Amino acid sequence: MPHAFLLELTPSQGHPRPEYLSQYAHGLFFHLLRAIDPELAKIIHDKKRKPFTLSARQLREIVLLRITTLDDELFKPLLKVILQESLAGLSLGQDSYRVARVLATPEGHPDAGFISWGELYSAPPLRRLELRFLTPTVFTTSRSDGKRHYTPLPIPRLILQSLLSSFQHYSPKPYDETHLAGLALVFEEQLEVHRCEIRTQRYQAGKTVLTGFTGRITLHYPEHTAQVMQAVGRLGVLAFYSGVGAKTPYGMGQVRVVKESAW
Amino acid sequence: MPHAFLLELTPSQGHPRPEYLSQYAHGLFFHLLRAIDPELAKIIHDKKRKPFTLSARQLREIVLLRITTLDDELFKPLLKVILQESLAGLSLGQDSYRVARVLATPEGHPDAGFISWGELYSAPPLRRLELRFLTPTVFTTSRSDGKRHYTPLPIPRLILQSLLSSFQHYSPKPYDETHLAGLALVFEEQLEVHRCEIRTQRYQAGKTVLTGFTGRITLHYPEHTAQVMQAVGRLGVLAFYSGVGAKTPYGMGQVRVVKESAW
Numbered sequence: 356m357p358h359a360f361l362l363e364l365t366p367s368q369g370h371p372r373p374e375y376l377s378q379y380a381h382g383l384f385f386h387l388l389r390a391i392d393p394e395l396a397k398i399i400h401d402k403k404r405k406p407f408t409l410s411a412r413q414l415r416e417i418v419l420l421r422i423t424t425l426d427d428e429l430f431k432p433l434l435k436v437i438l439q440e441s442l443a444g445l446s447l448g449q450d451s452y453r454v455a456r457v458l459a460t461p462e463g464h465p466d467a468g469f470i471s472w473g474e475l476y477s478a479p480p481l482r483r484l485e486l487r488f489l490t491p492t493v494f495t496t497s498r499s500d501g502k503r504h505y506t507p508l509p510i511p512r513l514i515l516q517s518l519l520s521s522f523q524h525y526s527p528k529p530y531d532e533t534h535l536a537g538l539a540l541v542f543e544e545q546l547e548v549h550r551c552e553i554r555t556q557r558y559q560a561g562k563t564v565l566t567g568f569t570g571r572i573t574l575h576y577p578e579h580t581a582q583v584m585q586a587v588g589r590l591g592v593l594a595f596y597s598g599v600g601a602k603t604p605y606g607m608g609q610v611r612v613v614k615e616s617a618w
Numbered sequence: 619m620p621h622a623f624l625l626e627l628t629p630s631q632g633h634p635r636p637e638y639l640s641q642y643a644h645g646l647f648f649h650l651l652r653a654i655d656p657e658l659a660k661i662i663h664d665k666k667r668k669p670f671t672l673s674a675r676q677l678r679e680i681v682l683l684r685i686t687t688l689d690d691e692l693f694k695p696l697l698k699v700i701l702q703e704s705l706a707g708l709s710l711g712q713d714s715y716r717v718a719r720v721l722a723t724p725e726g727h728p729d730a731g732f733i734s735w736g737e738l739y740s741a742p743p744l745r746r747l748e749l750r751f752l753t754p755t756v757f758t759t760s761r762s763d764g765k766r767h768y769t770p771l772p773i774p775r776l777i778l779q780s781l782l783s784s785f786q787h788y789s790p791k792p793y794d795e796t797h798l799a800g801l802a803l804v805f806e807e808q809l810e811v812h813r814c815e816i817r818t819q820r821y822q823a824g825k826t827v828l829t830g831f832t833g834r835i836t837l838h839y840p841e842h843t844a845q846v847m848q849a850v851g852r853l854g855v856l857a858f859y860s861g862v863g864a865k866t867p868y869g870m871g872q873v874r875v876v877k878e879s880a881w
Contacts, residue, residue, distance in 0.1 A: 498807040507811050508771055544761040548770050548829065554815040566811065 357423065357525070357596035358430040358469045360459040362437065364418040364445065364452035371450035372413070377605040378561045379447040380411040380420055384604075390440055391432045404524055408598045410490060410606035411447075417455070418447060421466055421609075423596045425525040430469075434459075470592060472527055478592045480584035483549065484574045485613040486514070486594065491558040491567025492608040495601040505565060505601070507555050509572045511546035514599055517608075518590035521597040534582065541576070541583050549575040550618060560605035567600075567607055573618065620686065620788070620859035621693040621732045623722040625700065627681040627708065627715035634713035635676070640868040641824045642710040643674040643683055647867075653703055654695045667787055671861045673753060673869035674710075680718070681710060684729055684872075686859045688788040693732075697722075733855060735790055741855045743847035746812065747837045748876040749777070749857065754821040754830025755871040758864040768828060768864070770818050772835045774809035777862055780871075781853035784860040797845065804839070804846050812838040813881060823868035830863075830870055836881065 373379050384407070388396035399405065406426035412419055424430045437445075437454060444451035458464040486509075494506045494513040506513060519538060523529040530538065553570030576583060591612045598608035636642050647670065651659035662668065669689035675682055687693045700708075700717060707714035721727040749772075757769040757776040769776060782801060786792040793801065816833030839850060854875045861871035 499803070504807055505810065508773060508814065510771060510773065540762070544767055547768065548818065550818050550829070551771065551831065552817040555811065555813050566813070568814065 356427055356430070356469055356471050357425050357475070357593065358459070359421065359423040359596055360430075360434070360457060360467050361464050362420045362422070362445075362454050363456040363458065364420060364447070365416060365455045367444050367451040367453055369450070370416060371447075373418070373447045373450060375448065375559060376411045376413065376418070377409070377559060380409045381561060381605060383420075383445055383447055384409055384422070386446070387433060387436050387440060390436045404521075405604045406525065408596075408603040408606075408609070410609050418452060423598070425521065425597060468595065470596075475526075475589055475592050476528070478585075478588040480581065481588040481591055482576045482579075482584055484576075484587055484591050485571065485616050485618070486574070486591075486599075487571045487611045487613055488553070488569045488599070488609070489611060490606050490609040491556050491565070491569055492600045492610070493565050493567040493602065507566045507568045509548075509551060509553055509568060509570075511548060511572075511574050512542050514572075514574070515542040515546065515587070515590060517599050518594055518597060519586070522590060522593055525597075530586075538583065538586050541578075541580070545576065545578060545583075547575045547577060549573040558602075558607060560602040560607055565602065565607070571613070571618070573616070619690055619693070619732055619734050620688050620738070620856065621722070622684065622686040622859055623693075623697070623720060623730050624727050625683045625685070625708075625717050626719040626721065627683060627710070628718045629679060630707050630714040630716055632713070633679060634710075636681070636710045636713060638711065638822060639674045639676065639681070640672070640822060643672045644824060644868060646683075646708055646710055647672055647685070649709070650696060650699050650703060653699045667784075668867045669788065671859075671866040671869075671872070673872050681715060686861070688784065688860060731858065733859075738789075738852055738855050739791070741848075741851040743844065744851040744854055745839045745842075745847055747839075747850055747854050748834065748879050748881070749837070749854075749862075750834045750874045750876055751816070751832045751862070751872070752874060753869055753872040754819050754828070754832055755863045755873070756828050756830040756865065770829045770831045772811075772814060772816055772831060772833075774811060774835075774837050775805050777835075777837070778805040778809065778850070778853060780862050781857055781860060782849070785853060785856055788860075793849075801846065801849055804841075804843070808839065808841060808846075810838045810840060812836040821865075821870060823865040823870055828865065828870070834876070834881070836879070 408423045410421045441454040458467045461468045496504045498504045550573040553568040555568050600608040671686045673684045704717040721730045724731045759767045761767045813836040816831040818831045863871040
């Protein structure tokens with residue numbers, strides 16, 4: 356069951372302004388994992404694809420840390436250890452924070468929520484998907500010489516492939532090879548950009564600085580294949596939890612599906 | 619020798635507001651071609667790749683029509699017939715216009731100019747290419763089922779491939795197969811988006827309405843291959859005349875290379 360929850364963190368003393376917030380949040384998260392189980396922390400650290408996303412922002416004194424978990428086993432022990440560790444204070448860089456509030460439902464905060472895989476499978480089919488990219492988003496692909504190539508553009512294929520890849524990885528019922536190949540072809544060639552407005556900005560993602568884009572896009576699937584529309588619907592729901600593209604554990608690729616477009 | 623020149627057209631009477639300016643400009647252009655030689659007009663009309671671009675805009679009473687020619691044989695007869703036909707009036711839709719001025723040099727207008735292929739070949743090499751997309755730009759590719767796919771995003775590969783394709787088609791000394799394959803690979807994988815800011819808008823291109831993007835992008839070529847930097851330099855110069863992407867004979871894909879970035 357994918358979860359998204361927020362920690363409202365208040366400084367234990369002073370008025371800290373953490374400089375490398377995404378890196379500190381990452382460090383805190385692994386500290387918490389180690390407190391659950393050092394072996395688990397090591398396994399997750401070594402995974403190429405991380406089963407969580409983190410995004411932190413400072414609002415006056417408060418740091419709002421949004422955590423999403425894609426791995427079903429992660430949410431409950433994580434919440435437990437957060438509450439335990441909070442007594443001694445949670446560190447962001449050199450500064451100690453207390454958990455003022457945990458917001459884990461959409462009633463508590465619109466960026467929080469959870470959904471069962473069963474509910475996600477029955478998401479309403481979509482022919483049009485409007486996404487807002489709240490934090491800088493970038494896609495990583497491999498060049499033929501093995502080097503990494505970064506694409507800070509909302510290319511429909513890369514957006515949907517990123518989501519599909521998360522779905523395949525975490526869903527208990529991933530698409531089989533045949534369906535997967537069919538979806539890949541549609542995402543490659545048949546999704547149209549109906550509307551788009553983006554700009555790039557530089558982003559400190561841990562120790563590296565990358566160019567990502569923020570803004571919004573509306574993708575349109577002009578054909579009528581029920582299976583594709585169903586997949587787009589599911590992936591749109593998943594996006595809230597998985598984010599899109601690279602460096603989502605450092606706050607990049609935070610997206611929201613726009614349900615009632617004001618565009 | 620690629621040419622770019624502007625016709626300042628003033629209405630023979632009244633205050634017309636041509637509704638389908640790109641389509642009317644297209645019609646006028648073929649009228650002029652037929653006046654040069656009906657056979658030539660037919661040949662050009664049947665060409666999939668048109669050896670000209672047209673972009674028209676209305677400034678109060680005046681229509682400013684920018685014409686670029688890529689085919690060496692086109693400029694002189696075209697200019698001659700424009701001056702001849704202007705006596706009887708040039709039609710944009712139902713309305714008649716006179717040629718108030720022809721601006722054919724950069725001194726007369728920054729959007730006018732010409733360059734010999736020899737000068738273009740010796741364009742300074744570039745590792746960074748900053749482009750402004752003045753009119754909506756879209757790329758057309760073929761889907762595997764033969765249908766057209768439109769991409770209104772500034773994908774580096776599509777920008778450079780569009781320019782390279784124009785270069786190959788019109789330059790007296792195109793790249794040979796080996797160099798072409800090398801450039802194609804670099805354009806596919808090695809150009810990076812350094813900065814980008816775009817938004818889409820709908821555009822009436824002749825009889826069809828398409829989504830294109832305007833805005834700006836800076837592309838960066840991080841490697842040091844002299845031949846690639848030379849090609850990027852040449853294609854940047856060509857862009858002023860060829861435009862980029864689809865429907866350039868209807869005013870789409872008008873770009874300018876930014877030499878001194880204010881970004």
